[in-house]
Amino acid sequence: MKELFNQLSYGLNASEITNKNKQLIRELLTCDIIKFYKNKYYLKNGFTFGKIDISANGTGFLESFDDAFKRDLLIENKNLKGANYADIVVAKLLPIKKKRPSAKVALILKRAHKTSLVMTKKYGEAILGINIQTGLTCALKASQKSLKVLPLGTILKIENHDNNITEVIGHIDDDFVDEKISLALFNKNAIFDNLCENEARAYGNEVDASMYPSRKDLRNLNFCTIDPIDAKDFDDAIYYDKNEHAIYIAIADVSAYVHAYSAIDKEARSRGFSIYFPHIAIPMLPRSLSENICSLKPNEDRLAFCFKISLDQNNEVIKEELFEAIINSKRRFNYDEVDEYLQTHEDLGVINWLYEVFKITQNLRKKRLKNACEFKTQELRMTLDKNNKLIKTRLENDTASHNLIEDCMLLANKAAAKLINIGVFRNHLSPDYKKIDQLLADLSTLSIDINPKNNIIELFKDIQILANELNIREEVDKLIIKAQKKAEYSSENAGHFGLGFDKYTHFTSPIRRYSDLILHRLLKAKINNDEKMFNYLLLNIQNTCEELSLLEREADKVAWHFMDRKFARWAKENVGKRFKALVIENQSSLQVKLNDEIKGALITIIGSNANLLENVEVEITEVDIVGAKIFGKITKHFSLERNQNV
Structure with missing residues (x-):
């Protein structure tokens, strides 16, 4: 939409209007927002495009796509005209009566979400819905008689354009409703339809090698997988050939099963990514694919798309070969196991090559970090009990085993990026x-x-x-x-600042990332010299990349939102108690993160001041279960734990 705004600001040639925007141009003309002059369409004076934000009191703020507006435009509630949080709209500027420029919504261009979630609440004698995200109330398109049958606190999904109820999600007091709320807020679905499931099950449970005579048969090679202990799907396997000084990176060949524009493909594209909750994964592909025939399970023949990376004696890459293969992984490791083996050097039999690969990847990592940074980040892990209640958290560090696998995958991703000039790249631009x-x-x-x-x-x-x-x-x-900027997908290469790579893509996780599945198809067309198929797969590729970047962020938001809900329920039972925390934000608001037995919960501090990264003690004072927000006050300040030698 920002691109369309820029085009209309300077004049959009009628011949350059895409099929996607033809209907939109007609709407803009009908609403008298644009004009047609000398075969070009122009945005009329007094209008701007932008994204809506809505405060808790119902006031709207428009982040304009026009850089001339240094501040958000104020939109009073009466002038929102049905626009919801994150919708993209055309707004008409109003005469300046106050210091702050204001506007009113003229047309909703794109709804961020077709639906919203509301909770039933009684106001006087009427049952209304309170929006879970914005806290705004709305009248529901249902009789008061039918609404009063539902217990107060019922979570409903409604259509944004008319407030019609489409689904009863559950009740706010039910710990098991959190997963449904988090998915529904972002229009994600845990269930696959029968067409997808039947299509996936049709491939069966086993690979018959005789059906693939043109593939390289690597079943005699001692591949292994290394994954989290609770992993259900195995995207990648590795093997090291000491004699050839070559690392094999075998990736699940999902494109052999999921064909472009099939039912499964359409669903996978709409999902974009698998979503990971603490207790369950919501896969991008049906489980009969993601956890079975596509997954590189131990001692099972599996189809793979494989890179063979040959190195010289200085561990510099001298040759990269890509081919379709059949493998049979000989062992499934988890990260903890490998970390222990790297310490004890226990005999791993046919997988003893793992120790040599570790030395090689350490060397590769050292070279790579000359032009890149290494960040000491921790992954928050949450444990729930059988009743879906939070019982503990832990911070998980990257370890030697994580680094070993990461550097093998980086080899494959870099090699894949070299093979295309247009397609799907993973770009990370340098910071502003x-x-x-x-x-x-x-x-x-x-x-x-x-x-x-x-x-x-x-x-x-x-x-x-x-x-x-x-x-x-x-x-x-x-x-x-x-x-830093966020990494994004694009059809054209722009390099990866964070990794220090001139060219980079995602190749190694087609079970859980649609970007990798597209890339596999492109690379197969490339190595088979099928230019017609390659160009066919490139249709609308930039739009697809932009959609994937949005879907990736949404998948992350769903997972974070679920954890916020679990933290809020835990905090509700601990109001009045005090915990250690770290100040992570002190500009627009004061935010701390718990750093006690329970770690990671975000708390908004009211009525206190503190320095950035200051250790404090906080008391939980209030919890909003509906909005999944925790509030508190600082009760004690601690000094930072500095190194004693400084």
Whole structure:
């Protein structure tokens, strides 16, 4: 939409209107928002495009696509005209009566969501719905008699355009409703329809190698998989040939089963990514594929798309070969096992090559980090009991086994990116200097004073050195990551700043990422010299990449929202209690994260001040279960735990 706004601002040639925008142009003409002049369409004066945000009191704020507006435009509730949070709209500017520019919604261009979730609540004698995301109330398209049959606190899905009830989700007091709420808020579905399920089951449970005579038969090679202990699907397997000094990276050949525009493919594309909750995964593909015939299970013949990466004696890549194969993984490891073996050097029999691969990947990592940064990040893990209640959390660090697999996958991803000039790339642009300036300002409050540098990677490394000395490396790494842009998918290569790669893509997880599945199809067309198929697969590829970037962020939001709901329920039972926490935000609002027996819960602090990354004690004062928000107050300030040698 931003691109369309820019085109209309300067004049959009009638011949350049895409099929996707033809209906929209007609609507804009009908509403007298654009005009036609000398074969071009122009946006009329006094209109702008933008994205709506809505505050808890119902006031709207428009983030305009026009850079001339330095502040959001104020839109009073009466002028929203049915627009909801994150909708993209055309707004008409209103005469300036106050200091802040204001506008009213003229047309809703694109709804962020077709539906919303509301909770029934009694206001006087009427039953209304309170929006779970915005807190705004609305009249529901149902009789009061039927609404009063439902217990107050019932969660309903409604259509945004008319408030019609489409589904009863459950009750707010039910711990098992959280998963349904998190999925429904972002229009995600845990269930596959019968067409998809039947199509997936048709492939059976076993691979008959005789049906694939053209594939390389690598079943005699001692591949293994290394994954989390609770993993259900296995995307990748590795093997090292000592004599050839070559690493094999075999990836589940999902494209052999999921064909373009099939029922499964359409569903996978709409999902984009698998979603991971603490207790269950919502897969991108039906489980009969993701956890069975596609998964590289031990001692089972499986189809794979495989890279053979040959190295010289200095561990420099000298040859990269890509081919379709059949493998039979000889062992399934989890990360904890491998970490232990790397310490004890226990005899692993036919998988003893693992120790040599570890040395090689350590060397590769050392070379790579000369032009990139390594961040000490931790993954929050949550454990639920049988009643779906939060019982504990832990922070999981990357370990030697994680690094081993990561560097093998990076080899394959880099090799795949070299084979295409247009397709699906994973780009990560360098940070904006405004964000770097803000980062340096934040760091100066932590006694980290760094002079700016043109080489941002060197700047980050200088910051990390001082953070190590002050014993706050992990916290500072989070600030550095926050200052960077998000990685995105694009049809054209723009490099990957964070990894220090000129060209990069995602090849290694087609079971859980649709981007990788598209890439596999493109690469098969490429190695088979099928130019017609390659170009066919490229149709609307940039739009697809943009959609995937949005779907990726949505998948993350669903997982985070679920954890926020679990934290809120836990906090409700601990109102009045005090816990240790760390200040992670102190500008627009004061936010802390619990760092006690329960870790990671975000708490909004009311009526207190604190420094960034300050250790504090907080008391939980209030919990909003509906909005999944926790509020508290600071009861004690602790000094930062500095390194005693400083």
